[in-house]
Amino acid sequence: MASTLAVPILRQADILIVTLQGDLGDAEWAKLTDDLLDRVAERRTRFAVLDLSVVDVLDSFACRTIVGLTNMVALRGPTMIVAGIRPSVAFAMVQLGATLPGVATALDLDHALSLMTHG
Amino acid sequence: MSTQSAAAATALAAIPESYLRLFWKVYEESYDDVSARATEELLVLPEFAVLAHQVTGEQSAVRQEATRLMLGQAVDTGSWEAYAEDLVAQGDLYGEMGLSFVSWFRAVSVVRNIILPHLVTAYGESTEDLVGAVLGMDAFFDVAMATIGNAYLLKKEATIKVQQDAIRELSTPVLPLREGMLILPVVGVVDSHRAHQLTQGLLEAIRRDRATVAVVDITGVPSVDSKVANHFIQTVEAAKLMGTTVILTGLSPAIAKAVVTLGVDLTKLNTVGDLRGGVEEAERLLGYRVSQIEV
Numbered sequence: 001m002a003s004t005l006a007v008p009i010l011r012q013a014d015i016l017i018v019t020l021q022g023d024l025g026d027a028e029w030a031k032l033t034d035d036l037l038d039r040v041a042e043r044r045t046r047f048a049v050l051d052l053s054v055v056d057v058l059d060s061f062a063c064r065t066i067v068g069l070t071n072m073v074a075l076r077g078p079t080m081i082v083a084g085i086r087p088s089v090a091f092a093m094v095q096l097g098a099t100l101p102g103v104a105t106a107l108d109l110d111h112a113l114s115l116m117t118h119g
Numbered sequence: 120m121s122t123q124s125a126a127a128a129t130a131l132a133a134i135p136e137s138y139l140r141l142f143w144k145v146y147e148e149s150y151d152d153v154s155a156r157a158t159e160e161l162l163v164l165p166e167f168a169v170l171a172h173q174v175t176g177e178q179s180a181v182r183q184e185a186t187r188l189m190l191g192q193a194v195d196t197g198s199w200e201a202y203a204e205d206l207v208a209q210g211d212l213y214g215e216m217g218l219s220f221v222s223w224f225r226a227v228s229v230v231r232n233i234i235l236p237h238l239v240t241a242y243g244e245s246t247e248d249l250v251g252a253v254l255g256m257d258a259f260f261d262v263a264m265a266t267i268g269n270a271y272l273l274k275k276e277a278t279i280k281v282q283q284d285a286i287r288e289l290s291t292p293v294l295p296l297r298e299g300m301l302i303l304p305v306v307g308v309v310d311s312h313r314a315h316q317l318t319q320g321l322l323e324a325i326r327r328d329r330a331t332v333a334v335v336d337i338t339g340v341p342s343v344d345s346k347v348a349n350h351f352i353q354t355v356e357a358a359k360l361m362g363t364t365v366i367l368t369g370l371s372p373a374i375a376k377a378v379v380t381l382g383v384d385l386t387k388l389n390t391v392g393d394l395r396g397g398v399e400e401a402e403r404l405l406g407y408r409v410s411q412i413e414v
Binding site: 091111 | 318319322323325326329330331353356357358359360361362363
């Protein structure tokens with residue numbers, strides 16, 4: 001791939017919000033990992049939300065990346081929550097044995113934000 | 120025009136015309152006699168006796184005459200589309216009425232035996248003509264029976280499919296109990312197909328109702344095999360990926376044994392003894408406190 005599109009990372013107070021706009025390739029996942037790890041150090045980030053509500057496919061590489069990313073973000077301080085995995089995607093993932101061990105999950109962005117405020 | 124009747128029309132058109140004409144000449148002449156005797160023979164069967172009460176003699180006479188005209192036209196012109204559609208409609212009707220296989224077979228074949236003596240009378244002098252007429256009759260009834268039989272079976276299959284779907288839907292309700300809480304009571308034997316459907320229904324309902332806790336009660340499930348046990352585990356994991364906790368309740372002794380014997384990883388399962396306990400646990404997770412008011 002000639003160029004990798006940057007995934008926008010939005011900030012709302014002490015929360016970073018990453019909404020994927022579609023399926024990412026391997027290079028794009030790598031770039032997102034770098035970008036997010038850079039950004040979590042800014043200001044006093046407490047949470048990061050990875051919104052996957054428009055993602056149709058998560059392959060094993062993507063799953064491993066998400067687990068890795070969650071742990072890396074945690075090492076730098078904030079807690080990461082994965083939100084909005086679709087029913088079909090969730091079922092396909094467990095059939096492939098690709099679960100997200102140790103990753104906090106939420107129904108959607110709204111649910112993720114309420115988890116942050118209410119624990 | 121359906122593919123069924125199109126295939127029948129093609130098969131009928133493929134019968135050698137000379138044979139068919141020999142057969143039809145006699146059948147047409149003896150048509151009313153054949154119909155009357157066929158009706159008489161069929162009325163002996165209880166299933167047809169019941170049907171005969173629903174149709175007046177006049178109605179069946181009209182219908183017989185219409186069929187005769189249709190057949191005559193088809194033999195003359197060689198285009199069988201209308202007659203083929205009529206055959207399919209007959210099969211549909213038999214299937215719909217719930218006629219038994221033996222009875223419909225009898226209904227279609229009885230005419231053949233009645234015509235045969237007529238053919239012998241007409242062509243007894245000429246072996247060649249007689250053989251031709253019999254071949255024409257056999258070919259004609261083979262196609263007719265195959266067509267009606269096929270339509271009959273398709274109709275029955277369609278009925279069974281509708282019933283199966285209805286049973287499945289009835290047996291897998293996902294019920295919202297409180298804001299953010301779903302209950303899925305599973306009753307009856309669960310095979311892989313049904314397990315798959317349960318999972319799909321639950322995951323869709325979680326999405327639709329934004330449920331964060333789901334209680335799956337399997338008190339009514341007598342036993343599970345390893346495939347289905349794994350399927351339940353997968354359901355729990357898939358729900359977890361979506362951000363929902365699944366509480367499994369009502370595991371029977373047999374299922375508890377099976378799950379452990381199968382070596383299923385129990386750490387992934389959140390189980391509570393009975394449905395009441397499961398609902399209480401779900402309420403706790405959601406922050407509800409239910410208390411009895413003093414009376």
